[in-house]
Amino acid sequence: MKNPEEGLKKPKKNLLVKVIAIAIAVVVIGVVIYEMLPYVLPKPAPVQTLEVYPGPSGPANSDHLLGGCVIGEANTTGLSGSKVAAMDTFISYMLSPPVQFACEKATGFIPISSHNTSVMPADLYKGSTTVDITYFTSISPSDYTFTKSMVNAFNSHYTNIKVTSKDEVATSIITGVESDIGAKTTTPIVVSIDNLDIGVLAYHHFLANMNYNGTLNAQSVMPAHVIPSIVKLTNYTSTVFAGSIPFITQIINTPLVWIDQTALKAAGISKEPQNYTALLSDAKTLFNKYHRGMINFQGHGGASTATELYQLFVQFGGNPVMFNSTHDVSAMYYVYNLSKYFSPEYKTSYWASYKGLAANKYTMMDYQWPGSVDLKTVGMNTTQISGSNSVLNVSIKALSEGVFIRDPVPWIGHWQTLMDNVWTSLILDGHSQNYTTISSALNSVNSQMFNYLVANYNLTVAHDYEKGMYKPIIV
Structure with a gap:
């Protein structure tokens, strides 16, 4: 550690002059050598682009190839229209440009919309009783930190809907949705999952038809200015699943x-x-x-x-x-x-x-x-x-x-x-x-x-x- 007294000592004047003179001489000699022998000096490495x-x-x-996650709702058979409306509200929120572009900044995943706006979706649920929704995701812990913050923001803004998020591996999500539907005690469940892992749920008819889900169709849940190819993909999905749209692209990775x-x-x-x-x-x-x-x-x-x-x-x-x-x-x-x-x-x-x-x-x-x-x-x-x-x-x-x-x-x-x-x-x-x-x-x-x-x-x-x-x- 530096001695605190060192800063108080003043150097002798003649010693200081000698030091300055030597420094100037070194600089002058260096400049002369550089001018005379520029070819001996190594060239700086090129900037890598x-x-x-x-x-x-x-x-x-x-x-x-389109990767990333899709979002969907567990089969809504037996759920009231108001609870379906609450789930639609949450999905609209997760697909909205403010959330999507915040996600891009935090995670690198591409928004489905080409324009960033501050417009938030309306609250489609008008009931007075709070609707509880379980939201399953299967993303990395770092990405889940962002997702959880968005869910918290949703709960603060839409006070008549309470979303509880859970980050689990895809197989656990699939098992949980299957068990819930099998027990015929269907509760409001929204899932965000890799677009390959969604296959078991989609092909086994464990997801609601978002082409017409009692309140909105898939296009109405999606925000404005969606990238055209994503709109086409959503529409084309209905030809694969006999008229049903079981999921919507949520976050894009290509x-x-x-x-x-x-x-x-x-x-x-x-x-x-x-x-x-x-x-x-x-x-x-x-x-x-x-x-x-x-x-x-x-x-x-x-x-x-x-x-x-x-x-x-x-x-x-x-x-x-x-x-x-x-x-x-x-x-x-x-x-x-x-x-x-x-x-x-x-x-x-x-x-x-x-x-x-x-x-x-x-x-x-x-x-x-x-x-x-x-x-x-x-x-x-x-x-x-x-x-x-x-x-x-x-x-x-x-x-x-x-x-x-x-x-x-x-x-x-x-x-x-x-x-x-x-x-x-x-x-x-x-x-x-x-x-x-x-x-x-x-x-x-x-x-x-x-x-x-x-x-x-x-x-x-x-x-x-x-x-x-x-x-x-x-x-």
């Missing part, structure tokens, strides 16, 4: 492509690839420049890898649920060829991390989810992706190009396992399989899926599967 864009489009389309523009330009690539032909060409160019694979693809197995492949298959015009349509096979041929230029990190990368991009381990992170990720904590210079190139604006641009969701069939988990298995055998195991075995490998998992449906559901479901009746919900 990291950006994000919607990504390349496939031979068939540029539709983007995978984007993250790039190091500095590294691209250094390799002679002037702009990001707009299609998969250009991506393969750029991948080769980057490999020749940096002598290693510079395209990162989340390919270490698990549901996330299956999700990556799902989007790619759709953009090639396939039906990934079936595995082996002509376009599915073409997509797998393509990714097999592209995998030769994968960064070594593809075997360990996870959607929540982009650190390798900022550390020059790879130049492109192919289709990763931005929602619920604090970019500053993973090495991204957020000032480089601000303004028109912000994650929010790029996401909205991607959504305007077209969206789709995976058909949330109850057996999607087994599909993911099979897709992961074929990926592992064809790609992850170091190309141990021959290129010519791709088609037969996809035919094999198609047969396995068919047999699984026969054993665990029935022959009708299996045949509907083979007819292509289960497919991406695209608008």
Whole structure:
């Protein structure tokens, strides 16, 4: 610790003069050397420009996978119209721009509305008795902190409705709703859940029809200025569920492509690839420049890898649920060829991390989810992706190009396992399989899926599967 007396001592005058003279001499000599020998000094490292864009489009389309959560109501059979109105009020509130844009700021998830307004929905419940609603969510603890604050704000504003929120894993929510309906003691329940996990509830008719729910239809519950593709998706859902709309998109997460523009330009690539032909060409160019694979693809197995492949298959015009349509096979041929230029990190990368991009381990992170990720904590210079190139604006641009969701069939988990298995055998195991075995490998998992449906559901479901009746919900 500094001695408090040191600040009171004054240096001798002649010593101070000598020190100043020496300092001036050092500066002068340094300037002379710099002017004479500028070529010896190291140049400052170039500023790395990291950006994000919607990504390349496939031979068939540029539709983007829609992730995030959907919101719905437990089957309202037996509930009074006033209690349904109370649930509708709460859903309108959670979908409103003030809540949605506050959610985007806190979590990174994209609002369903393209305009932020201060308009709050009306209180549709006019009764004097307080309605109690249980609200289930299945989100991360950090995101739940925000959700809980919004629920508290709702309870303060709508004093005749009391919402109790609970954050639980998706399987617990499904079990709880099933038990409540099975006991025929249905109480007001609203659920926010991943758009895949909603499948069990939707296909088993455990959710209310929000196309007409006694008080409002789905479009009336949604706010103004909803992104057009989301409106279309909501309407199209009714064709999948026989006229019913069992859920509405609540918070959006769509995978984007993250790039190091500095590294691209250094390799002679002037702009990001707009299609998969250009991506393969750029991948080769980057490999020749940096002598290693510079395209990162989340390919270490698990549901996330299956999700990556799902989007790619759709953009090639396939039906990934079936595995082996002509376009599915073409997509797998393509990714097999592209995998030769994968960064070594593809075997360990996870959607929540982009650190390798900022550390020059790879130049492109192919289709990763931005929602619920604090970019500053993973090495991204957020000032480089601000303004028109912000994650929010790029996401909205991607959504305007077209969206789709995976058909949330109850057996999607087994599909993911099979897709992961074929990926592992064809790609992850170091190309141990021959290129010519791709088609037969996809035919094999198609047969396995068919047999699984026969054993665990029935022959009708299996045949509907083979007819292509289960497919991406695209608008």
